[in-house]
Amino acid sequence: xxxxxxxxxxxxxxxxxxxxxxxxxxxxxxxxxxxxxxxxxxxxxxxxxxxxxxxxxxxxxxxxxxxxxxxxxxxxxxxxxxxxxxxxxxxxxxxxxxxxxxxxxxxxxxxxxxxxxxxxxxxxxxxxxxxxxxxxxxxxxxxxxxxxxxxxxxxxxxxxxxxxxxxxxxxxxxxxxxxxxxxxxxxxxxxxxxxxxxxxxxxxxxxxxxxxxxxxxxxxxxxxxxxxxxxxxxxxxxxxxxxxxxxxxxxxxxxxxxxxxxxxxxxxxxxxxx
Amino acid sequence: xxxxxxxxxxxxxxxxxxxxxxxxxxxxxxxxxxxxxxxxxxxxxxxxxxxxxxxxxxxxxxxxxxxxxxxxxxxxxxxxxxxxxxxxxxxxxxxxxxxxxxxxxxxxxxxxxxxxxxxxxxxxxxxxxxxxxxxxxxxxxxxxxxxxxxxxxxxxxxxxxxxxxxxxxxxxxxxxxx
Numbered sequence: 001x002x003x004x005x006x007x008x009x010x011x012x013x014x015x016x017x018x019x020x021x022x023x024x025x026x027x028x029x030x031x032x033x034x035x036x037x038x039x040x041x042x043x044x045x046x047x048x049x050x051x052x053x054x055x056x057x058x059x060x061x062x063x064x065x066x067x068x069x070x071x072x073x074x075x076x077x078x079x080x081x082x083x084x085x086x087x088x089x090x091x092x093x094x095x096x097x098x099x100x101x102x103x104x105x106x107x108x109x110x111x112x113x114x115x116x117x118x119x120x121x122x123x124x125x126x127x128x129x130x131x132x133x134x135x136x137x138x139x140x141x142x143x144x145x146x147x148x149x150x151x152x153x154x155x156x157x158x159x160x161x162x163x164x165x166x167x168x169x170x171x172x173x174x175x176x177x178x179x180x181x182x183x184x185x186x187x188x189x190x191x192x193x194x195x196x197x198x199x200x201x202x203x204x205x206x207x208x209x210x211x212x213x214x215x216x217x218x219x220x221x222x223x224x225x226x227x228x229x230x231x232x233x234x235x236x237x238x239x240x241x242x243x244x245x246x247x248x249x250x251x252x253x254x255x256x257x258x259x260x261x262x263x264x265x266x267x268x269x270x271x272x273x274x
Numbered sequence: 275x276x277x278x279x280x281x282x283x284x285x286x287x288x289x290x291x292x293x294x295x296x297x298x299x300x301x302x303x304x305x306x307x308x309x310x311x312x313x314x315x316x317x318x319x320x321x322x323x324x325x326x327x328x329x330x331x332x333x334x335x336x337x338x339x340x341x342x343x344x345x346x347x348x349x350x351x352x353x354x355x356x357x358x359x360x361x362x363x364x365x366x367x368x369x370x371x372x373x374x375x376x377x378x379x380x381x382x383x384x385x386x387x388x389x390x391x392x393x394x395x396x397x398x399x400x401x402x403x404x405x406x407x408x409x410x411x412x413x414x415x416x417x418x419x420x421x422x423x424x425x426x427x428x429x430x431x432x433x434x435x436x437x438x439x440x441x442x443x444x445x446x447x448x449x450x451x452x
Contacts (some may be wrong), residue, residue, distance in 0.1 A: 076338070150371060
């Protein structure tokens with residue numbers, strides 16, 4: 001119910017906010033669909049939080065803006081996905097973002113890896129965006145109308161994110177000896193976390209047709225990686241995969257620090273607003 | 275605002291809305307501008323979907339340009355204010371994601387307004403999508419030259435890229451084809 005007093009002041013709390021989902025019916029998801037949306041939402045949220053740290057610290061102002069915009073897109077995906085996940089048990093997107101502890105997060109280890117130098121962030125972006133392009137392209141045909149609608153929107157955006165990362169991989173690898181060395185090292189540093197993205201598990205098995213089967217995205221990912229790294233004259237890293245277990249709530253050492261910074265204000269001052 | 279419909283007969287809840295009432299509500303909604311690009315109404319931008327009236331309740335469906343676009347909250351508030359002022363007791367603004375907005379939905383009037391405002395409108399579809407995309411030239415909104423180059427894919431808002439003109443040397447925003 002929206003209300004407006006004589007001076008036509010409208011407060012946001014009084015607005016009846018829509019479920020903010022697909023055009024069709026916005027039924028609450030099942031426990032499994034909510035768990036799946038939580039995974040995707042957590043990946044987007046943590047990556048967004050990480051990229052936000054570059055604003056005012058990027059190598060040039062255009063990159064401040066670029067990484068800030070990419071973070072904003074990812075935050076948009078996270079909000080839609082977490083809102084949908086939370087509609088299963090009545091939690092809001094803020095409940096899920098600010099009031100869950102580390103073990104309740106389902107993000108993958110890739111997005112938890114530190115920003116490092118610029119090349120490290122670009123290597124992480126290259127892997128994450130290439131994965132997300134494959135993921136959302138398939139999720140558009142999900143039998144779940146809400147996931148399909150979120151994916152349709154996200155698919156176009158992550159395509160831009162991948163272009164951005166590809167351009168920087170090419171530029172850094174083809175730049176000076178130093179930039180090339182840093183790019184190569186950064187790719188090697190993030191590559192142990194690639195495998196986790198493509199692992200299937202029982203949840204995925206139960207959501208056949210609704211969730212995207214991660215293992216089926218690997219070929220598309222590998223094709224893009226070999227094309228881009230081939231163009232850059234860089235070998236595809238050959239490293240042992242990490243035993244990452246983010247989908248079970250077992251996280252890398254980095255997540256607790258990220259959450260501490262992201263959640264401190266909301267937890268110290270519950271209900272704070274401006 | 276003169277609003278004969280608002281002081282006229284009240285439709286009973288559940289009764290289907292009459293066409294003129296929906297038209298009137300749509301006219302009110304269509305006047306709201308994008309706070310980031312104030313020369314563009316949400317109708318010209320193509321993010322105003324449906325406007326339905328039921329009694330003195332109105333439901334407006336809008337769609338975001340980009341998932342994280344912060345302007346959408348301001349637009350939602352503006353719609354509630356304008357429609358409340360126009361006499362609707364209840365205003366329900368819904369954000370719909372599907373079908374996803376595309377720059378193809380910007381009207382011709384909107385494109386002309388963008389150019390006049392100094393923002394190069396989207397230039398057709400991207401020539402290729404793949405790992406290494408090709409793009410069409412963008413015309414400088416100030417001098418009309420095609421001798422322009424992209425400074426950054428990401429501009430002052432999510433929907434714009436930053437360009438520079440080789441002929442008049444001016445930087446300008448380009449509304450990305452999306």
